[in-house]
Amino acid sequence: MMKNIIPILLPLLIFTTSLCAQQDTIQMKEIEITSSRIPQLYSENIRILHIIDRAEIESGTASTLTDLLSALPSVDIRQRGAAGVQGDLSMRGGTFEQTMILIDGVQMNDPQTGHHSLSLPVDLDAIERIEILEGPGSRIFGPNAFSGAINIITRKQGQNKLKVGLSAGEYGLNDQSIGLSIGQKRLTNHTQASRSSSHGYITNTDFNQLQLMSRFDLSNKLGNWSLMGGLADKAFGAYKFYTGTYPWQFEQLNTRMANLSYALPGKISVKANAYWRRNNDRFELFREGPDWYVKQGDVFVRGTDTAGFRTVAGLIPYAGHNYHRTDVYGIETNLSHNGRFSRSAVGLSWRSEHILSNVLGEKRDHPKPVNNEDALFTYGKSRDNLNVFAEYGIFARKISLSAGMLAYWSSAYGWYVHPGLDAGFAINTHWRVFASANPSLRLPTFTDLYYKGPVNQANPDLKPETSMTWESGLKFNRKQFSSSLALFLRDGKNIIDWVRPSDSVKWISMNHTEVRTVGAEWQLTYSEITPGKLLMPQRAGLALAYYDNSKQSGDFQSAYALDYVKFKISLGATHRLPAHLSLAWNLTYREREGGWYDAASKQTIAYEPLWLLDARISWSLKRWKVFASVSNLLDNPYFDIANVQMPGRWVSAGLTYEINFE
Numbered sequence: 001m002m003k004n005i006i007p008i009l010l011p012l013l014i015f016t017t018s019l020c021a022q023q024d025t026i027q028m029k030e031i032e033i034t035s036s037r038i039p040q041l042y043s044e045n046i047r048i049l050h051i052i053d054r055a056e057i058e059s060g061t062a063s064t065l066t067d068l069l070s071a072l073p074s075v076d077i078r079q080r081g082a083a084g085v086q087g088d089l090s091m092r093g094g095t096f097e098q099t100m101i102l103i104d105g106v107q108m109n110d111p112q113t114g115h116h117s118l119s120l121p122v123d124l125d126a127i128e129r130i131e132i133l134e135g136p137g138s139r140i141f142g143p144n145a146f147s148g149a150i151n152i153i154t155r156k157q158g159q160n161k162l163k164v165g166l167s168a169g170e171y172g173l174n175d176q177s178i179g180l181s182i183g184q185k186r187l188t189n190h191t192q193a194s195r196s197s198s199h200g201y202i203t204n205t206d207f208n209q210l211q212l213m214s215r216f217d218l219s220n221k222l223g224n225w226s227l228m229g230g231l232a233d234k235a236f237g238a239y240k241f242y243t244g245t246y247p248w249q250f251e252q253l254n255t256r257m258a259n260l261s262y263a264l265p266g267k268i269s270v271k272a273n274a275y276w277r278r279n280n281d282r283f284e285l286f287r288e289g290p291d292w293y294v295k296q297g298d299v300f301v302r303g304t305d306t307a308g309f310r311t312v313a314g315l316i317p318y319a320g321h322n323y324h325r326t327d328v329y330g331i332e333t334n335l336s337h338n339g340r341f342s343r344s345a346v347g348l349s350w351r352s353e354h355i356l357s358n359v360l361g362e363k364r365d366h367p368k369p370v371n372n373e374d375a376l377f378t379y380g381k382s383r384d385n386l387n388v389f390a391e392y393g394i395f396a397r398k399i400s401l402s403a404g405m406l407a408y409w410s411s412a413y414g415w416y417v418h419p420g421l422d423a424g425f426a427i428n429t430h431w432r433v434f435a436s437a438n439p440s441l442r443l444p445t446f447t448d449l450y451y452k453g454p455v456n457q458a459n460p461d462l463k464p465e466t467s468m469t470w471e472s473g474l475k476f477n478r479k480q481f482s483s484s485l486a487l488f489l490r491d492g493k494n495i496i497d498w499v500r501p502s503d504s505v506k507w508i509s510m511n512h513t514e515v516r517t518v519g520a521e522w523q524l525t526y527s528e529i530t531p532g533k534l535l536m537p538q539r540a541g542l543a544l545a546y547y548d549n550s551k552q553s554g555d556f557q558s559a560y561a562l563d564y565v566k567f568k569i570s571l572g573a574t575h576r577l578p579a580h581l582s583l584a585w586n587l588t589y590r591e592r593e594g595g596w597y598d599a600a601s602k603q604t605i606a607y608e609p610l611w612l613l614d615a616r617i618s619w620s621l622k623r624w625k626v627f628a629s630v631s632n633l634l635d636n637p638y639f640d641i642a643n644v645q646m647p648g649r650w651v652s653a654g655l656t657y658e659i660n661f662e
Contacts, residue, residue, distance in 0.1 A: 031051070031129075033045060033049060033051075033131055034104075034105055034131060034151055034153065035049060035131045035133045035137070035140065035141075035149065035151050036140065036391075037140055037334060037336070037345040037347060037389055037391040037404065038336050038338075038343040038344065038345045038391050038392075038393050038402070039269065039336055039338045039343055040343075040393075043477070044395055044400065046400050046402055046422040046423065046424040046434050046436070047133070047134065047135065047422055047434065047436055047471070048133075048134040048135070048473065048475075048484055048486050048521070049131060049132065049133055049134070050072065050131075050132040050134070050523075051129055051130070051131055051132075052068065052129060052130040052132070053128075053129045054127075054128055054129060054155075056539060057124055057127060059538065059539065059574045059582065059584055060572070060574065060584050060586070060616075061572070061584045061585060061586050061614040061615060061616045061629065061631075062124065062614075063083075063124070063167075063175075063629060063652070064083055064084035064123075064124070065084060065118065065120065065122070065123070065124060065127075065152075066079060066084040066087045066089075066118065067084070067614070067631070068124065068130075069089065069130075069132075069150065070588070071570050071572060071586050071588065072132060072543075072570065073521055073523065073543035073544065073545035073568050073569075073570050074091050074092050074132075074134055074148065074521055074545055075089065075090075075091055075132070075148075075150075076089070076090045076091070076564065076565040076568075076590075077089050077090075077118075077640075078090075078096070078640040078641045079640045079641075079646065080238065080241045080640070080641060080644045081205055081207065081236060081237075081238075081239075081241075081644070081646075082171075082198070082201065082205070082207075082646070082647050082650065083173070083196055083198065083207065083209070084118065084209075085207045085209070085234065085236045086115065086118070086234075086236065086238070086241070086251070087118050088114060088115060088641070089101070089114075089117060089118060089150075090147070090564065091134070091147045091148030091150075092134065092135065092147045092148055092488070092490070092517070092519055092521075092547060093147070093490075093517045093519060093547030093548075093549050093564045093565070093566075094146060094147030094148070094517070094564075095114075095495075095496075095497065095560040095564075096114045096115070096117070096560065097113075097114040097144075097146075097442060097445060097448075097496070097560075098144070098146035098147040098148075098442055099114075099117075099145075099146070099147060099148050099149065099150065100137060100141055100144050100145035100146075100148075100149040100150070101117045101118065101120070101149075101150050101152075102141065102149065102150065102151040102152065103120065103121075103122060103151075103152045103154065103228075103257070103259070104151075104152070104153060104154055104226070104228060104259060104261065104273075105151060105261075105273065105332075106257075106259050106273060106275045106277075107141065107142070107144070107328075107351070108120060108257070108277065109144055110277075110279050110326055110328075110445075111326055111328060111353040111355065111383075111443075111445055111446055112279070112281065112324050112326045112355055112357075112360065112445060112446050112447055113445050113446075113447040114445065116253060116255075116279055116281065119232050119234060119253050119255045119279060120152070120211075120230075120232055120255070121211050121212060121213045121230025121231050121232045121255065121257060122152060122154060122192070122211065122213050122230065123177065123192060123194040123211050123213075125155075125163070125165075125177060125179050125192050125194070126154055126155055126179070126190070126192040126211075126213045127152055127153070127154060127155065128153045128154060128155040128156070129153050130150060130151070130152050130153065131150070131151040131153065132148070132149075132150050132151075133145070133148055133149040133150075133151070134148055134486065134521070135147065135148060135436070135438065135469055135471055135488060136148075136420070136438040136439065136440035136467065136469050136490075137149035137440070138406055138408075138418055138438075138439065138440040138441050139389070139391075139404045139405065139406045139418060139419075139420040139438055139439075140389075140391075140404070142349060142351075142385070142387040142389075142406065142408065143385065143387075143408055143410075143441045143442060143443055143464070144441075144442050144443065145440065146440045146441070146442040146465070146467065147440070147490070154190075154213065154215050154228060155181075155190050155192075155215070156188060156190060156215065156217050157181040157182065157183045157188030157189055157190045157217065158181060159181060159660055159661075159662055160181060160182050160183070160660065160661035160662050161180075161181050161658055161659060161660045161661060161662075162178070162179070162180050162181075162658070162659045162661070163177075163178070163179040163180075163656060163657070163658045163659075164176075164177070164178050164179075164656065164657055165177040165178075165194075165654060165655070165656040165657075166654055166655060166656075167627075167652055167653060167654020167655070168652065168653065168654065169629075169650060169651055169652025169653065170201075170650055170651050170652070171198050171199060171200060171201045171647070171650070172197070172198050172199035172200075173196070173197075173198045173650075173652055174196065174197050174198070175194065175195070175196040175652075175654065176194065176195050176196075177192070177193065177194035177195075177656075178192075178193050178194075179191065179192045179193075180192075182661070183217075185219075186218060186219050186220060187216070187217070187218050188216070188217045189214065189215065189216050189217075190214070190215050191212075191213070191214040191215075192211075192212070192213050192214075193210075193211065193212045193213075194209075194210075194211045195208075195209065195210050195211075196208075196209045197209070200237060201647040201648075201650070202239065202645065203237075203239065204237035204238070204239040204247065204248055204249075204250075204287065205236075205237050205239050205647075206236065206237045207234065207235065207236035207237065208233075208234070208235050208236070209232075209233070209234050209235075209236075210231070210232070210233040210234075211230070211231070211232050212230055212231050212232075213228070213229070213230035214228070214229055214230070215227070215228040216228075222264075223262055223263055223264035223265075223270075224262070224263045224264075224265070225260075225261070225262055226259075226260070226261045226262075226263075227258075227259070227260050227261075228258070228259045228261075229256075229257065229258040229259075230256075230257055230258075231254070231255060231256050231257075232253070232254075232255040233253070233254050233255075234251075234252065234253045234254075235250075235251075235252040235253075236250070236251060236252075237249075237250055237287065238250055238251045238283075239644070240643040240644050241644060243454075243455060243643075244597075244598070244600075244642065244643035245454075245455070246285050246286065246454075248286055248287045248292060248293070248302075249283070249284060249285055249286075249287060250283075250284040250287035250288070250289075250292075251281070251282065251283050251284070252280075252281075252282040253279065253280070253281055253282075254279070254280040255277070255278070255279045255280075256277070256278045256279075257275070257276065257277040257278070258275065258276050259273055259274070259275040259276075260273060260274050260275070261273035267337065267338050267339075268335070268336070268337050268338075269335075269336050269338065270333070270334070270335055271333070271334045271336075272331070272332065272333045272334070273331070273332050274329075274330070274331045274332075275328075275329065275330055275331075276327070276328070276329040277326075277327070277328045277329070278325065278326065278327050278328075279324075279325070279326045280323075280324070280325050280371075281322075281323070281324040281325070281326075282321055282322070282323055282373070283321060283322040283323075283324075284321045284322075285307075285318065285321075285322075286300050286302075286307035286318050288300065288321070293307050298317065299317045299318070300317075300318050309454050320375065321375070322357070322358060322359050323357065323358050323359075323370045323373060323375050323377065324355060324356070324357040324359070324360060325355065325356045325357070325370075325377070326353070326354065326355045326446075327353075327354045327355075328351065328352065328353050328354070329351075329352055330349060330350055330351035330352060331349065331350055332347065332348070332349035332350075333347060333348050333349070334346075334347035334389070335347070341394060341395060341396055342392070342393065342394050342395070343392075343393045343395065344391065344392045344393070345389070345390070345391045345392075346388075346389065346390050346391075347387075347388070347389035347390075347391075348386075348387070348388055348389070349386070349387040349389075350384070350385070350386050350387075351384070351385045351387075352382070352383075352384050352385070353382065353383050353384075353385070354380070354381070354382045355380060355381050355382075355446045356368060356377035356379075356380045357377060357378075357379045357380065357446075358370070358375055358376060358377060358378050358379060359379065359450070359451065359452070360379055360381070360446045360447060360449075360450040360451060361379035361380045361381035361446060361450055362379060362380065362381055362450075363378065363379060364377065364378055364379060364380050379450070381446055381449075381450070383410060383411050383412045383443075384410070384411040385408070385409070385410050385411075385443075386408070386409040386410075387406060387407070387408050388406070388407040388408075389404065389405070389406055390404060390405045391403070391404035391405075392404070397426070398425060398426040399423075399424070399425055399426075400422075400423070400424035400425075400426075400434075401421075401422070401423050401424075402421070402422040402423075403419070403420070403421050403422075404419070404420055404421075405417065405418065405419045405420070406418045406420075406441075408441065410443065410464075412443075413443070413463070413464055416441055416464070416466075418438075418439040418440070418441060419439070420436070420437060420438035420439060421436065421437050421438070422434065422435075422436040422438075423435050423436070430476055430477060430478045431474070431475070431476055432474070432475045432476075432477075433472070433473070433474050433475075434471075434472065434473055434474075434475065435470075435471065435472040435473075436469075436470075436471045436472075437468070437469070437470050437471075438468075438469055438471075439466065439467065439468050439469075440466065440467050440468075440469065441464055441465070441466050442464060442465045442466075442496070443464050444462040444463075444464065444465075444496055444509075448462055448496055448509045449462055449509075451509075455506055455507055456498070456506065456507050456508075457506050457507070457508045457509075458508075458509045459508065459509045459510060462496055462509060462510075462511060463494045463511055464494070465492060465493065465494045465495045465496050465511065466492070466493050466494060467490050467491060467492040467493065467495075468490070468491050469488055469489070469490040469491075470488065470489050471486060471487065471488035471489075472486075472487055472488075473485050473486035473487060480526055480527050480528060481524075481525070481526055482524075482525050483522075483523060483524045483525070484521075484522070484523050485520075485521070485522045486519075486520070486521045486522075487519070487520050488517075488518075488519050488520075489516070489517070489518055489519075490516070490517040490518075490519070491514065491516055492512075492514060492515040492516065492517065493513075493514055494511035494512070494513075495511065495512040495514070495515040496509065496510070496511060496512075497509070497510065497512055497558050497559060497560050497562075498558075498559040498560060499512075499556040499557065499558050499559065500556055500557045500559075500597075501556045507559060512551055513551075514551070515549055515550070515551050515562075516549070516550050517547060517548065517549050518547070518548045519545070519546065519547040519548070520545070520546045521543070521544070521545045521546075522543065522544050522545075523541065523542070523543040523544075524541065524542045524543070525539075525540070525541040526539065526540045526541070527539050534576055534577060534578055535575055535576070535577065536575070536576075537573040537574060537575055538573075538574045538575065538576055538582075539572075539573060539574045540572070540573040540574075541570070541571070541572055541573070542569075542570070542571045543568075543569070543570045543571075544567075544568070544569050544570075545565075545567070545568045546566065546567050546568075547564060547565070547566055547567075548566065549562055549564060549593070557597070557604065558594065562593065562594055563592070563593065563594030563595075564592070564593055564594070565590050565591070565592050565593070566591050566592065566593040567589075567590065567591040568588065568589065568590045568591075569587075569588065569589040569590075570586070570587075570588045571586070571587045571588075572584070572585060572586035572587065573585060577617075579619075580619055580620055580621050581617060581618065581619050582617070582618050582620070583615070583616070583617050583618075584615065584616045584617075584618075585613065585614065585615040585616075586613070586614050586615075587611070587612070587613045588611070588612045589609070589610070589611050589612075590609070590610055590612075591607075591609045591610075592607035592610075593607075594606075594607065595607060596639070596641070596642030596643060597642065598643070607639065608638070610636060610638045611634055611636060612632055612634070612636065612638075613632070613633040613634050614629070614630065614631045614632070614633065615629070615630050615633055616628070616629040616630075623657055623658045623659065623660075624655065624656075624657055625655060625656045625657075626653075626654075626655045627653065627654060627655070628651070628652070628653040629651070629652050629653070630649060630650070630651050630652075631647075631649070631650045632646075632647065632648055632649050632650060633649060634649075635648045635649040636648070
């Protein structure tokens with residue numbers, strides 16, 4: 001396959017590299033990154049950190065957060081359905097449980113399962129920028145930033161304005177959005193709401209989604225205060241989402257979150273926040289409804305079919321739906337000192353995780369009713385986590401050093417201490433080399449520990465998984481052109497995965513003895529600084545990523561740890577066209593390792609190599625913007641995950657209108 005790709009890539013490489021010869025002189029604006037314990041500008045960052053800014057979000061092809069992140073070379077989002085309904089996000093050949101998702105520095109990962117990590121209250125219009133940290137981030141963010149971290153920074157009020165958007169497309173796609181920014185110098189607010197729905201591209205892939213976020217910012221002599229709250233409601237047909245044996249699944253998620261943060265800038269700066277997140281999950285293995293299964297007495301019936309599990313002894317009736325409620329709350333503080341050549345920081349965070357369920361956890365002495373449902377929470381579990389951070393950095397003219405430590409305590413697993421080191425050297429004003437050695441840690445989710453189903457058996461004695469990552473690389477920056485190369489080795493111990501032994505039909509959760517990952521990533525990007533000629537790219541990028549995972553013991557089929565994107569190419573650009581038009585496109589190629597079990601043929605089917613092309617053309621004039629988008633323009637059939645067929649070509653169109661109050 002690689003022999004077929006090289007002739008295609010060669011002219012693209014030549015084209016993209018030729019962009020570097022343009023000689024604009026205005027430098028890109030520096031921003032202070034938040035994915036660091038110590039104060040740090042983007043240009044000072046030692047490791048690989050990517051930023052997707054507001055301009056890139058607005059000019060690209062993406063209409064959802066999953067679309068936006070999927071274009072990154074190190075990111076793999078295995079979607080179940082369209083429009084960001086549900087997706088498993090992983091980085092650098094890791095599993096979907098090993099990437100931390102944050103909003104304004106607050107962890108959004110759900111302790112029930114990583115399947116819910118992208119149930120977020122923010123749509124693209126609510127995002128100012130996204131910071132993507134490649135590789136382990138436990139030393140910065142705490143446990144669960146195992147193979148990477150993605151920090152979503154929400155928008156503050158800029159201008160006083162109102163923005164509304166409408167779009168529609170094939171398969172009954174219907175989107176509406178509204179955003180309002182108001183405020184004075186000291187007190188501002190940005191509120192964003194959106195709704196999307198579709199009747200689905202095949203049976204039982206319909207969905208309804210609602211997102212709402214509001215952020216208030218106050219600045220006074222005491223410091224900078226921010227209060228943010230949001231919700232995300234999703235209800236969707238889950239055709240073969242978690243098993244192909246029972247295709248008529250359905251799921252409903254209700255996520256709520258709030259965060260109060262404080263910052264006092266200065267030579268000695270203080271940051272603190274307090275947060276809360278709740279997620280309600282209703283999962284129906286047999287979808288209930290007038291056109292689906294209807295409860296009659298103690299059983300669910302659809303026509304002549306009774307929901308249940310067929311065994312040699314006969315039918316075991318389906319007992320009912322799964323209900324879960326997770327609550328997470330915590331506080332965090334960080335104190336930093338910004339010197340002339342050195343910077344230091346210490347931090348402390350406490351996070352408490354709780355689940356109520358009729359499936360997951362330990363048996364409760366006193367069951368609790370499920371709100372608005374004829375069901376009881378009969379199981380539950382809680383755990384507390386304490387993180388102590390310390391960081392010290394030296395930033396001289398050519399040498400950059402950053403050493404830090406995470407001391408972590410869990411009520412379930414005790415103490416872990418993880419030190420790490422980053423080092424960089426500036427060869428000249430354009431070239432920089434770097435190296436790092438960092439450990440990472442991830443806790444088992446409550447699903448890893450306790451889930452039992454027709455074809456699943458969890459292990460409550462799982463240990464946290466750990467790893468050590470060694471990385472080195474090279475960075476280049478000159479005017480509008482930048483490039484990076486990174487090579488890494490990650491040695492993982494006790495890696496958690498769902499596996500199926502060769503002599504069993506059940507998937508069980510277990511700690512692998514060892515999983516070693518070797519990876520290489522290269523990126524080349526161009527960003528226009530001053531308006532250029534028509535048709536020439538305003539932005540362009542080419543990226544390649546390669547990963548290889550190897551296990552050291554066991555004869556089994558892996559569901560996640562050994563099922564990953566092995567090779568990925570991402571190429572995209574935005575172009576200015578005549579008559580106020582613009583064109584954006586993104587082309588990705590990927591080869592996925594592993595395969596999936598097809599119940600009908602009783603065979604394991606390997607994933608096929610895949611090309612995906614998305615495009616959007618837009619017309620903008622004053623307050624109006626009109627656009628038309630096509631996803632999967634090549635209409636390639638594909639599966640991101642076992643049994644779940646993804647949509648083919650999908651066309652949509654829409655418009656936005658802005659009213660400025662100033």
